[in-house]
Amino acid sequence: MEVGQLNNLMKKIIFINCFIILILILSLEIISNFFKLSNLMGIQDGLIYSKNGTNYLFPNVKKTVFNEDVFTDSFGYRVPNQNYKYQNKKSIFFLGDSVSFGNGVKEEETFAGLLRKNIDNKNFFNSSVPGYQMKDHLKAIKKINELNIEKVIYFYTLNDIYGTSNVIKTKNKSDLKMKTNESDFNLKKIKPLNKINNFLRNKSYLYMFIKGIGTDPSKRWFLNLYQKYLNEDLNYLKENFQNLKTITKKNQSEFIVVILPYEYQTRNCSKDTLIPQKKVGNILNALNIVYVDLSNDFCNQKNPKKIFYKFDPMHLSREGHAFVYNILKNEINF
DSSP states (O other), rough: OOHHHHEEEHHHHHHHHHHHHHHHHHHHHHHHHTTTTTTOEEEEESSEEEEEEEEESSOOEEEETEEEEEEETTTEEEETTTTTTOOOEEEEEEEEHHHTTTSSOOOOGGGHHHHHHOOOSSEEEEEOOTTOOOHHHHHHGGGGGGSEEEEEEEEEGGGSSSOOOOOOOOSOOOOOOOOTTTTSSSSSSSSSHHHHHHHHTTTTTHHHHHHHHHHHHHHHHHHHHHHHHHHHHOHHHHHHHHHHHHHHHHHTTTEEEEOOOOGGGTOOTTTTTTTTHHHHHHHHHTTTTTTOOOOOHHSSOOHHHHOOTOOSSOBHHHHHHHHHHHHHHHOOOO
């Protein structure tokens, strides 16, 4: 066989193999999507903006978060639909991050939406924003001065120990007592890899499935923050809780904290694993702040993994939001 013919044959073989691999990948992508082996993650541009070191949601927009449509009202709060109107005189105000925002779940199926739907004599203002930390809540809570708020409910997730958002980084960190955030994993610091990861996590079910199976993100993310609860001085948490309580009290509103666990903690629920909740509870007790720790409720479930978004460290699934809703309606007097 002549050299030219051999080269042509090799090109054909390479082309056929590449074509087969491409078809295989596309087939696996379709299968992963059809059987919902994973969930997409990612936030559409044009929903969140940063101002003076804090993230906000653009008002009156429709965007996509974790492959689910979201709507915001004139305050920049998540609501069930466009042109949503508040119709009641008395109101409940939520503070929180992406968990209480309800990433990946229809608003009416989140615990905030279920409360809104089933308690129709109160307004529910959900000021939660993906990436929020305690410093952001201190700004968000000031809005209660303009509203008739009965209760302020702060949904505390363990990553609130961080000082900065992992959604949009602030330029000025000099005023933060914690200099790290959830973006401080080594691979995330490599910009090209981080860009590829951000693209695929919002586009490919297969990628999310392989990544979830291969890296166990729930374990990885929890152990990263767990060390901070063991090693860091938590006085700034106490200070910020006190500030939130003071602002709420001046408004003559009730302040309640709801503590939510990480998925990894619910795998064994040992005393050591639940140390973060214990430390936060001790702070709240010292400040005489009413709180509800849902960790044991999660731990007592036969299959708590179903309560969480697939391969996600803390976001709740649709079943998880319904689960939290059922606890809240019994534990808190709305």
